[in-house]
Each structure stands twice: as structure tokens, then as C-alpha cells.
Amino acid sequence: MTETHDIGTTPAGTVWEGAVGRTxxxxxxxxxxxxxxxxxxxxxxxxxxxxxxxxxxxxxYKQTILGPVWVLVQPLLTSIMFAVIFGLMARMSLxxxxxxxxxxxxxxxxxxxxxxxxxxxxTLTTNAPLMTKVYFPRLIPPLSTLGSSAFTFLVQLALFFxxxxxxxxxxxxxxxxxxxxxxxxxxxxLEMALALGAGLLVAALTTKYRDLAFVxxxxxxxxxxxxxxxxxLAKVQExxxxxxxxxxxxxxxxxxxxxxxxxxxxxHWSTLWYPAIxxxxxxxxxLALFKRVERSFxxxx
Amino acid sequence: xxxxxxxxxxxxxxxxxxxxxxxxxRQFIDEFKAFTYKLRGKADPTRSLDAMGSQRIxxxxxxxxxxxxxxxxxxxxxxIGRNGAGKSTxxxxxxxxxxxxxxxISMRGKVSSLLEVGxxxxxxxxxxxxIYLNGAILGMRKTEVDAKLNDxxxxxxxxxxxxxxVKRYSSGMRVRLGFAVxxxxxxxxxxxxxxxxxxxxxxxxxxxxxxxxxxxSGRTVLFVSHNMTAMRSLCSRVIWLENGRVRMQGPTEExxxxxxxxxxxxxxxxTWGEEDAPxxxxxxxxxxxxxxxxxxxxxxxxxAIDVEITFEKLVDEPVxxxxxxxxxxxxxxxxxxxRESLSEADTLISxxxxxxxxxxxxxxxxxxxxxxIGMAHNGRMSFKLDNVVSFTVVEPPRTxxxxxxxxxxxxxxxxxxxx
Numbered sequence: 001m002t003e004t005h006d007i008g009t010t011p012a013g014t015v016w017e018g019a020v021g022r023t024x025x026x027x028x029x030x031x032x033x034x035x036x037x038x039x040x041x042x043x044x045x046x047x048x049x050x051x052x053x054x055x056x057x058x059x060x061y062k063q064t065i066l067g068p069v070w071v072l073v074q075p076l077l078t079s080i081m082f083a084v085i086f087g088l089m090a091r092m093s094l095x096x097x098x099x100x101x102x103x104x105x106x107x108x109x110x111x112x113x114x115x116x117x118x119x120x121x122x123t124l125t126t127n128a129p130l131m132t133k134v135y136f137p138r139l140i141p142p143l144s145t146l147g148s149s150a151f152t153f154l155v156q157l158a159l160f161f162x163x164x165x166x167x168x169x170x171x172x173x174x175x176x177x178x179x180x181x182x183x184x185x186x187x188x189x190l191e192m193a194l195a196l197g198a199g200l201l202v203a204a205l206t207t208k209y210r211d212l213a214f215v216x217x218x219x220x221x222x223x224x225x226x227x228x229x230x231x232x233l234a235k236v237q238e239x240x241x242x243x244x245x246x247x248x249x250x251x252x253x254x255x256x257x258x259x260x261x262x263x264x265x266x267x268h269w270s271t272l273w274y275p276a277i278x279x280x281x282x283x284x285x286x287l288a289l290f291k292r293v294e295r296s297f298x299x300x301x
Numbered sequence: 302x303x304x305x306x307x308x309x310x311x312x313x314x315x316x317x318x319x320x321x322x323x324x325x326x327r328q329f330i331d332e333f334k335a336f337t338y339k340l341r342g343k344a345d346p347t348r349s350l351d352a353m354g355s356q357r358i359x360x361x362x363x364x365x366x367x368x369x370x371x372x373x374x375x376x377x378x379x380x381i382g383r384n385g386a387g388k389s390t391x392x393x394x395x396x397x398x399x400x401x402x403x404x405x406i407s408m409r410g411k412v413s414s415l416l417e418v419g420x421x422x423x424x425x426x427x428x429x430x431x432i433y434l435n436g437a438i439l440g441m442r443k444t445e446v447d448a449k450l451n452d453x454x455x456x457x458x459x460x461x462x463x464x465x466x467v468k469r470y471s472s473g474m475r476v477r478l479g480f481a482v483x484x485x486x487x488x489x490x491x492x493x494x495x496x497x498x499x500x501x502x503x504x505x506x507x508x509x510x511x512x513x514x515x516x517x518s519g520r521t522v523l524f525v526s527h528n529m530t531a532m533r534s535l536c537s538r539v540i541w542l543e544n545g546r547v548r549m550q551g552p553t554e555e556x557x558x559x560x561x562x563x564x565x566x567x568x569x570x571x572t573w574g575e576e577d578a579p580x581x582x583x584x585x586x587x588x589x590x591x592x593x594x595x596x597x598x599x600x601x602x603x604x605a606i607d608v609e610i611t612f613e614k615l616v617d618e619p620v621x622x623x624x625x626x627x628x629x630x631x632x633x634x635x636x637x638x639x640r641e642s643l644s645e646a647d648t649l650i651s652x653x654x655x656x657x658x659x660x661x662x663x664x665x666x667x668x669x670x671x672x673x674i675g676m677a678h679n680g681r682m683s684f685k686l687d688n689v690v691s692f693t694v695v696e697p698p699r700t701x702x703x704x705x706x707x708x709x710x711x712x713x714x715x716x717x718x719x720x
Contacts, residue, residue, distance in 0.1 A: 024407040030400060048437040055423055055434055062425040062466070133420045134438055135397035298399040299319060 031295065037287065042137045052144035057151060075111055075156050079103040086230050095232055097263055098173045104160045105262040106229045106255050109187070112153040113195045113251065114220045119145040120199025121216045124207060124297055131298055138294040142203070146196055153188075160262065177264035187257045190275050194250060197282025204289035207297060227251045228259070250278040309490050309521050310372040310395075310412075315404035316545075317365040317390050364390040365545045368404070372490070372523065377516040379536035379553065380525045381560055387545040388525050392416060395492055395523065410489030413439055417494075419479025424468035428459060428478055431467050435482045449485045457481035484511045491515055495526035509535075529557055530667070530706075534698040558598045561695060569692050578613070581684040583620045584676045587611045587653065591672065591690045594659060600692045602667060602712060606660040608690075610674060614654060618678065619647045622656055623685070625673040626665075634665070634710045638677060666712040667696040 042049070061067045079100055086092045087099030094102045120142045124131070127141045167173040206212045224230075226249045233256050236243045246252055253271040260267030365387045372378050382388050393399045394406060396414035421438040422431050432453055436446040446453075454463050457478045459470075467475060493512065509531065516522050516535055526532060532539060532553060539556040541549045549556050570590040578585040588611035593604045600606060614620055622639040639646045639656055670692055675685030696712075 024409055026397075026408040026412065028394065028397060028401065028406040028408075030402055030404070045437075045440070047441075047443040050443075051434050051437040055426060055430075058430070059423050059425040130421050130438065132398060133416050135414070136438065136440070295400045298393065 037139075037291075038137060042139060042143070045136050045140055048136055049140050049144055049147065052141065053147040053151070056144060056148035071152050071155050072159050075104060075108050076159070078111070079107045082107065082230055092231060093235065095234065095265070097265075098167060101160070101164055101167060101173070101175070101263065102232075102259070103230075104163065105259045108153065108156045108160055109191060109258040110224060110227070110229050110255060111156075112149055113191050114224070115152075116146055116149045116192070116195035117199045117202070117220055118216060119149070120196060121202035121206060122213065123199070123203050124293070125213070138290070138297075142196065142200060142290075145199075146192060150188075150192070164262075175264070177262060180261040180264065180267045180269070183257065183261050183267075183269060186272070187254055187261060190272065190279055191251075191254050193279035193283050194254070194275060197279055197284075197286040200286030200290040201282060204286070204293045207293045223249060223251060227255050229255055232259075250275040307374040308371050309374050309409045310407070310523075311370075312395075312406045313369050313404055315365060315368040315391075315394060315401050315406055316363060317387075317394060317399070318402040319362045319364055363545050365394070365401075365542075368542075368545075368547055370540055370547065370550060372521060374489075374521055375519040376538060377522045377524060377536045379532045379539040380523065380542060381527070381529075381532060381539055381557070382542035382548075386542040388542055389494075390545075391542065392492060392494055392525055408490065411440070412490040412492065413486045413488035414492035415439075415483050415486075415494065417479075418483055419475050422467050422475065422479065425466055427466055428457075428463040428470070429454075431478065432482055435479060439483065439486055440488075441486065453481045453485050456484060480508060480511075484508075488520075490521045490523065492523045493525070495524075495528065528706075529561065530696045530699060533557055534700075561693060562598050569690055571690055579684070579686050580613070580615075580676065581678075583614075583616050583618075583678040583683045585613045585615065586674060586686065586689075587613060589672075589674060589689050591692050594662075600694050602665070602694055602696050603662050605662045606665075606692075608658045608660070608672065610656045610658070612654060612656065612676075614649055614651045616678075617651050620649075620683070621646060621677045623675045623677055623682070624658055625675075625685075626660075627671045627673065628666075628710055629669040629671070632710065634670070663714040664711060665694045666709055667694050667706060669693050 061070050064070060066073060080103075082103040083099035087094055087102070119126075123141045123145065130136075130141075131138065164175040168175040202212055202216055226246055228236075228246065233246065233252065236246055253268070254275050257267060257269060257272060259265060260269075368387075368391065370378075380388055380391065390399075392414065393416075394401050395408075395412075396416060398416075419431075419435060421435055423434060426434065429450075432450065433443065433446050437443070454460055457463075457474075457480075459474050459478060462470065462474070467478070470478070512522065512524065513535060522535075524532075524536060536553045538551065539553045539560075540547055541556050541560050549559055569592060570588075572588045573579060573586060578587055580586055588609075590609045592607050592609070593600050594607050595601075595604050597604065608624055610622060610624075612622065623636060624638075625636040626634045628634055637658060639658070643656075671688055672690050673685055673687045674689045676683045
């Protein structure tokens with residue numbers, strides 16, 4: 001223990017230097033307005049954020065035989081499953097793309113979305129033991145979920161590129177993405193905003209209606225079937241009711257965007273305004289409600 | 302807002318309200334029912350009714366009300382009160398776990414609160430990883446943990462297993478590791494709950510020692526406990542909470558004395574009239590009083606205890622007063638009778654007499670004591686009246702690091718010699 005850290009070594013009678021001319025550091029009042037995000041406070045707790053991300057990444061696959069390899073196996077298995085069921089058995093036409101690449105290009109971003117939404121929605125319940133004992137900005141756990149999932153997503157994305165290059169080198173498919181690949185960060189940000197906003201909204205509402213904790217699993221699954229994860233959007237007849245349902249899903253342009261950007265297919269990036277607006281609304285609404293319940297949350301659990 | 306520079310914490314009119322019957326989670330169908338019944342002008346069928354049949358809508362419960370205090374730099378402030386007095390609520394407000402309903406709390410410097418040790422330990426991670434995780438949760442920077450890592454590990458005493466997942470630890474090891482991290486927090490204000498004083502004697506000694514170090518090194522400490530010995534040993538000032546309000550605050554000795562005097566279930570005095578005086582055909586009790594021999598308020602361990610009995614002797618034969626002392630577990634500690642030191646008890650004539658029996662100082666262990674009083678006549682017990690008076694023995698502050706209650710019914714001060 002170093003002397004400089006120890007404020008206690010101040011000799012009695014001298015003015016405590018730390019306090020001279022300082023106003024209050026923390027003022028606790030009955031209500032802080034919902035729009036006060038306290039980003040400074042989150043920044044102060046950045047070490048906790050990184051520790052939680054580290055915890056999420058390392059603890060998840062402990063005591064499994066494959067360990068971190070599961071990060072790669074999961075989307076791969078899902079993609080193979082979809083490729084076999086829809087590509088081979090149902091003979092769905094995939095516009096000439098190899099089924100594996102076609103599905104990976106959507107499954108990887110989709111699982112990113114679904115993990116973030118489900119985990120964020122449950123954040124208040126899973127972290128209740130912590131939140132009733134210690135103070136920290138309540139947005140830290142959702143942000144750590146976002147961080148660890150983003151890391152997993154990047155690793156899975158890398159796997160996609162490995163496969164795509166393999167197809168190209170082996171000559172079985174000439175993978176050649178265009179300039180659309182540069183739109184990838186925009187798509188990722190859009191998806192993160194959608195997932196975080198929806199997750200926070202559900203998390204806040206779950207404190208009042210626990211049923212939502214059960215509904216969310218089905219809702220996410222339904223959203224997947226309502227989006228072009230398992231079929232190309234072009235396959236859905238224009239003007240049909242099904243098409244309207246699929247286009248009502250704000251994730252549709254995002255998933256189509258990912259596929260277009262990763263596979264180099266035609267991309268209607270102008271349709272992205274729709275998810276952009278929805279994500280903005282969700283983020284504002286989600287944050288506002290989340291801030292509202294976080295104040296009283298410790299009293300209710 | 303400014304204040305004198307050495308005030309590190311200030312609470313002004315702080316209150317916390319809980320709404321009974323509103324925070325409970327209702328099913329959606331209930332909300333719907335409540336809504337339709339309201340439309341029809343009927344009583345809400347989903348609300349619980351109280352004994353009177355009226356609805357408990359929005360019944361308020363103030364866990365804390367009008368609480369104001371200031372804490373100066375370097376002060377060790379104790380918070381006492383019965384269960385449900387609002388101590389935990391106040392801790393939760395000061396630790397920012399929940400927000401007050403009214404009032405303002407202002408703080409200076411880094412405030413850390415320890416409501417439990419090992420918060421957020423992840424069972425799959427190693428002890429080392431958990432030091433970082435727990436440290437971060439308690440608000441430590443990573444560089445800070447880096448610098449103190451070796452100290453923390455050696456303080457915990459589990460060097461050999463520091464890279465083992467925490468789930469393989471015994472509960473004792475977990476507590477030690479958690480406390481090791483907590484002990485190396487260096488906040489300007491430390492808020493500690495008495496939960497820290499659970500655990501084995503060794504751990505208590507260690508945690509109390511650390512608290513004492515913090516207090517002695519000039520750190521500001523807020524300490525909540527039921528342990529009056531610890532309070533009197535550590536704190537310079539005490540706040541006494543009762544029913545969510547500050548009942549009293551001031552120097553430790555004063556507040557603790559008032560608290561113990563008010564709080565103990567002790568009935569130190571009992572008087573009976575002509576009609577209801579208990580006894581038998583040989584004698585009756587009229588008045589019993591137990592008091593510290595020094596005339597003080599508290600039954601201090603280092604003080605003798607007088608038991609004063611006013612009794613009527615109804616016969617001219619010898620009758621002997623007997624006193625039994627029981628502890629709160631109803632174990633008999635000792636009994637004594639008047640003949641042990643008073644030969645004239647044999648020759649007392651009938652009539653009213655006052656007998657005083659003095660129990661020496663440095664005798665009973667701290668805790669509640671209950672006296673039974675009776676009379677013996679002709680070699681047999683004529684009557685025995687239980688639970689006549691009771692009182693609480695209080696230990697003096699200790700200088701060591703261990704403030705828990707010692708075992709045993711007695712606590713003597715024996716001469717030790719070393720050869």
C-alpha cells in the first residue's frame with residue numbers, strides 16, 4: 001500500500017486537501033430526468049464494462065469440450081441445417097448462391113440480433129442480485145451484452161470470409177463482393193441500435209409484466225420467419241400479403257443489406273431509412289422506460 | 302451548493318416511501334378487470350382488503366422519513382436501531398441502490414459501500430479473475446487492482462488456489478477472497494453493513510480489525526450494526542433510527558445508553574399493592590428493583606448489580622429469600638439465598654423488611670438476565686415467582702480487534718500468572 005493513496009495519513013488538524021474547494025461530487029435526488037443518460041458516469045465505470053464483457057466471453061463456454069469453438073460451430077450448424085432443409089430438400093432457389101454462404105450471410109447477423117435482444121430483455125432479472133447490492137450505472141450490463149455479442153459476431157463474420165475465400169480459391173463459386181461491403185459498419189450499427197432499443201424496452205416492461213420474459217423467445221423466432229433469413233426477399237411475390245408482412249419487419253432491409261453487402265448481390269440500400277427510423281424510436285423509448293424503472297427496480301425485486 | 306469543507310456527506314430531509322399494494326405485479330387480466338369494474342363504478346375486485354373490509358389502494362409506508370445528518374471527514378458514524386427501523390433502507394439510499402422519495406443526499410469523494418462481500422463473483426472464473434471482476438463492481442479501476450493484486454491475494458490467504466475456479470472454493474474461502482478485495486478498497490467514505498460481521502470468529506476478527514484500521518487512519522466510515530460493543534469501540538457518533546425517523550444522534554455513549562435503556566425488554570422494577578402481592582402464607586413480595594450499584598443507567602459488566610427486595614414476613618419462624626438468575630435461553634446461571642451471608646435472617650420478626658443482594662462486578666456475560674424470586678421455609682420452597690425483573694448486561698468497549706459476543710454465561714476477570 002503506497003502512502004500517496006492513503007488519505008488517512010493526513011495529520012490530524014490539517015485541512016483535508018481532497019475536500020478543499022470541492023463542491024459535492026454526488027447529489028442524490030428523488031428523480032433524475034429520464035433524458036439524463038450520465039454518459040460520464042458510464043465512462044467512469046468503463047473498467048467494469050470491460051470486465052463484464054470479459055466475463056461473458058470467458059465464462060460462457062467453460063467446462064465444454066469444444067470451448068470457444070462453439071462460437072464458430074453454432075452459426076455454422078444453423079447455416080448447414082437451413083441449407084439442407086431449404087436449399088436441398090425444399091429446393092428453394094437461392095439465386096445461384098452456394099446455400100452455405102447464402103445462409104451464413106444472414107444467420108450470422110441474425111443471431112447477433114437475437115442474442116442481444118433476448119439477453120438485454122432479461123438484463124434486470126439476471127443482474128438483480130448485483131443491482132440490489134451495489135451501485136453502478138444500470139446501463140452497464142446491457143452494454144456489456146452488446147460488447148460481448150459484437151465480439152462474437154466479428155469472429156463469426158471472419159469465419160464467413162474464410163468460407164467465402166475458400167469457395168473462391170477452390171473455384172466452386174466466384175465470390176466477388178462489391179463496394180457494398182463498405183456499408184457493413186452501417187448495417188452493424190443499425191442492427192445494434194434495433195436490438196438494444198427493443199431489448200431495453202422489453203426489459204423495462206418485463207418488470208411489470210413478467211409474461212414478456214416468455215413472449216420474447218417466440219417473438220424473436222417469429223421475427224426471423226418474417227424476415228428474409230431463410231429465403232431471398234425476391235422470392236416473395238411482390239404485392240402479396242406475405243410480402244407486406246415481411247416488409248413491415250424493420251429487420252428485413254437490414255438482413256437483405258447484410259446479404260447484399262456480403263455476397264455482392266443487388267442491394268436496395270435506400271430502404272434502410274425504415275429500420276433507421278424504427279431504431280431511433282426504439283432507442284429513445286427503450287432508454288426512457290429503462291431509466292424510469294431502474295430507479296425503483298431495487299424496491300420491486 | 303457548498304458546505305464546510307470537512308463535511309463529506311449530508312442528508313437533508315430524506316424519506317423513502319414504499320407503496321403497498323401498488324408495487325405488486327398483477328396479471329394483465331387483473332388490470333383489465335380493474336379497468337372494467339372502474340368503468341362500471343364498482344370496487345376493484347383484484348385489490349386485497351384489510352381487516353376492516355376497506356381497500357388498501359396506494360397504502361403508503363414510509364420506511365424512512367425526515368432523516369437529516371452530516372458526516373465529517375474522518376468521522377466513524379454508527380447507525381443503530383431495531384429491525385425495521387430503516388437502517389437497511391438508509392444504507393440502500395446512501396449506496397445509490399435505490400432512490401429517495403424526498404430529500405437530498407450529497408456526497409464528496411469516492412464512496413464505497415459494502416453490503417455484502419464477494420458481490421458478483423462468477424463461479425466459473427478463477428479467483429484471480431474474480432478479484433478483478435469484484436473490484437470493478439465495487440468501483441475500482443483496473444490499474445488499481447493491478448497495483449494491489451499481490452496484497453489482495455496474500456491477504457486472502459488462498460495463494461495456492463488463486464487460479465482455481467471459484468466454484469470449487471469452500472464458502473469460507475469465497476468470503477475470505479471477497480473480503481480481501483473489499484479490504485483493499487480505498488474510498489474516502491466507506492459504508493459498511495453488519496452483514497460483514499457474520500462468518501466465523503476468525504473472519505469477524507479480521508473484518509473488525511480492518512474496520513478499526515480504517516477508522517484509525519482517518520477514513521470516514523458509516524457503520525450499521527446491532528453489536529453495541531462494536532459500536533462503542535469504533536464509533537465517535539451514533540444515529541439512532543426508530544420507525545424510519547432519527548430518534549437521537551450524538552456522542553456514542555449517550556445514544557447507546559439511551560437506546561439500550563429504551564430498547565431492552567427489561568423491567569427493572571416491580572411493585573405490588575396490598576391486594577395483589579404475590580407470595581404464600583409465610584411471606585409476600587411488595588417491591589423488587591434491580592439497579593447498577595454505581596447508580597448509572599446501564600448494567601455495565603464492570604459494575605456490580607444491586608437487587609433490592611421489599612418483602613412482608615408473615616410468620617415468626619425463619620423464612621429465607623431466594624434469587625435465581627436465568628439467561629435468555631432460560632438456563633439457570635446461579636441462585637443465592639439470604640442465609641448465605643445474613644445470620645440474622647433467622648431471627649427476623651414478622652413485618653416488612655428490605656433486603657439488598659449485591660452481585661459483584663465482572664461476573665455475568667453480556668446479554669439479557671431474568672430474575673426469579675422466592676421464599677424458603679422449613680427446608681422447602683414455599684413459593685417461587687418467575688420472571689420478576691430483567692435487565693441487560695453490557696460489555697465495555699474492547700481494545701482488541703474482536704467485538705463479537707463471547708460464549709458462556711459468565712465472563713470473569715481472572716488473575717493470570719506466567720512463570
